[in-house]
Amino acid sequence: MSVARASRPHEAAVGFPMPQQARRPRYGSRMTFDVITIFPDFFRSMLEYGLLKRAVACGQAGIRFHDLRDFTEDRHRTVDDRPFGGGPGMVFKPDPVFKAVAALDAGMPGQRLPVILLSPQGRLFTQAVAEELRHQDRLVLICGRYEGVDERIAEHLATDEISIGDYVLSGGELPAALIMESVVRLLPGVLGNEESASQDSFTTRQAGARESRHGLLDCPHYTRPAEFQGWRVPEVLISGNHEEIRRWRRQRALEKTWRRRPDLLAGFPLSEEDRQWLDILQREACEPVLQNDE
Numbered sequence: 001m002s003v004a005r006a007s008r009p010h011e012a013a014v015g016f017p018m019p020q021q022a023r024r025p026r027y028g029s030r031m032t033f034d035v036i037t038i039f040p041d042f043f044r045s046m047l048e049y050g051l052l053k054r055a056v057a058c059g060q061a062g063i064r065f066h067d068l069r070d071f072t073e074d075r076h077r078t079v080d081d082r083p084f085g086g087g088p089g090m091v092f093k094p095d096p097v098f099k100a101v102a103a104l105d106a107g108m109p110g111q112r113l114p115v116i117l118l119s120p121q122g123r124l125f126t127q128a129v130a131e132e133l134r135h136q137d138r139l140v141l142i143c144g145r146y147e148g149v150d151e152r153i154a155e156h157l158a159t160d161e162i163s164i165g166d167y168v169l170s171g172g173e174l175p176a177a178l179i180m181e182s183v184v185r186l187l188p189g190v191l192g193n194e195e196s197a198s199q200d201s202f203t204t205r206q207a208g209a210r211e212s213r214h215g216l217l218d219c220p221h222y223t224r225p226a227e228f229q230g231w232r233v234p235e236v237l238i239s240g241n242h243e244e245i246r247r248w249r250r251q252r253a254l255e256k257t258w259r260r261r262p263d264l265l266a267g268f269p270l271s272e273e274d275r276q277w278l279d280i281l282q283r284e285a286c287e288p289v290l291q292n293d294e
């Protein structure tokens with residue numbers, strides 16, 4: 001598949017051929033991501049499958065890739081240099097990154113773009129952060145590499161720094177992909193069933209659900225057959241009694257959260273019914289069982 005490049009140099013976006021429907025006005029999508037990376041091809045496969053492909057095809061999301069090397073001026077298209085003070089590895093030079101963001105800003109006079117630097121030193125990405133980000137029209141994602149980026153990018157260019165977890169990867173591409181996927185699935189109309197996102201684990205918003213499920217782990221799900229290798233699905237789920245099913249799901253979600261992630265229950269708005277159920281659990285069991293031995 002060939003890589004399409006925009007013709008104007010300040011829009012040196014690398015896009016992948018999209019279905020005709022996707023070729024809408026550049027900012028006609030609900031949300032546009034501009035990813036600055038030295039590996040635009042890294043993202044190719046994720047746009048060919050599933051949710052992101054669908055979101056782009058139906059115009060809910062626009063995703064553009066900008067090759068950082070297009071914003072260099074030397075013959076070798078150099079994006080990195082040795083760190084001042086010595087030490088191993090290379091660091092992204094500030095100039096190409098500032099230029100790449102300035103080129104994107106050029107299309108939006110008077111407005112400051114939200115610019116996210118992917119960094120293990122940033123604030124932790126959670127479902128709540130995904131829900132916060134989905135309200136933006138545009139997001140610029142800067143993917144670092146090597147030892148990271150010149151600190152002046154963090155201090156004077158980025159409006160936000162986000163980490164996807166307390167571990168170090170070799171580049172910001174996977175974190176950028178992860179953030180785009182989790183934000184795009186929250187955009188209205190992207191998931192087939194509006195309710196399914198509102199019931200996912202950690203979900204902090206209510207989307208037409210009868211009750212809030214702020215930040216709980218999801219309840220267990222089962223599908224056919226009703227009996228598999230001798231294990232039957234819980235009878236209540238095939239009872240057809242919707243109120244019983246609702247209560248069972250709520251109780252299982254509370255129980256799973258209490259056993260595996262009791263931290264999520266702190267500050268969680270519990271109903272009277274929730275409280276009663278947690279009291280029963282606490283009386284019956286001894287200690288919550290954490291997923292990771294601590």
Ligand code: SAH
Pocket residue numbers: 117118119120121142143144145146147148149162163164165166167168169170171172173175
């Ligand atoms: N020396 C840096 C790590 C650089 S890793 C440090 O110790 O803080 C190279 C690049 O990978 C980073 O610039 C960042 O863009 C990306 N990266 C690595 N781990 C990440 C994480 N947990 N979250 C977000 N981005 C990450």
